[in-house]
Amino acid sequence: MKKKNDSQYVKRTQRDYSYTFKMQVVREVENGELGLNAAQRKYGIQGNATVKTWLLKYGSLDWDNKSHLSLEKTPEQKLLELEAKVRLLEKQKNTLEKELEFTNKKAIIFDMMIDIAEEELKVPIRKKSLPQQLIDSRLNKKKG
Structure with a gap:
């Protein structure tokens, strides 16, 4: 993993994403601190649907209906x-x-x-x- 400069983010592979990392990203997106694209850019996450997949899998919000009802x-x-x-x-x-x-x-x-x-x-x-x-x-x- 190489950095060109501080403003560019490191490309990551699927193996790099620990459960705690995924939960941190999900928490930041659900709290409104970051949007999907902003989270992807901030953490150098490859794939446009990766963060959304994590939200659906680990998140507590109902993203399919785009409502803020908490899911158990x-x-x-x-x-x-x-x-x-x-x-x-x-x-x-x-x-x-x-x-x-x-x-x-x-x-x-x-x-x-x-x-x-x-x-x-x-x-x-x-x-x-x-x-x-x-x-x-x-x-x-x-x-x-």
Whole structure:
């Protein structure tokens, strides 16, 4: 797949169209964000009837009668949508877990750097908390 420049879209093959991709295109068309031809141009979809076929197969609108009556999704469609959502959520979860692990390691490294700097420079960097006895005595002075 080659791009000539940013304004031209990549030609795709039928194998490139995942279920989630098709559902995204269908959702955008049904929400009125894109027309059939605009969706075809935006995503580089070959074939003039491809998007319409997806709308008829996966969409929730009655495109044959051109009315905006919602059609009930089949159990297979619902299952496929839920499976796609589960895969997406699992991918997001894995990404967040990796980011958390990286952040935790980063915090440990920063703590180690502060410890080393305090030892070598003999300068207290971290704010030391006051001993409880001193805190209590200051509170008593304010009350009295």
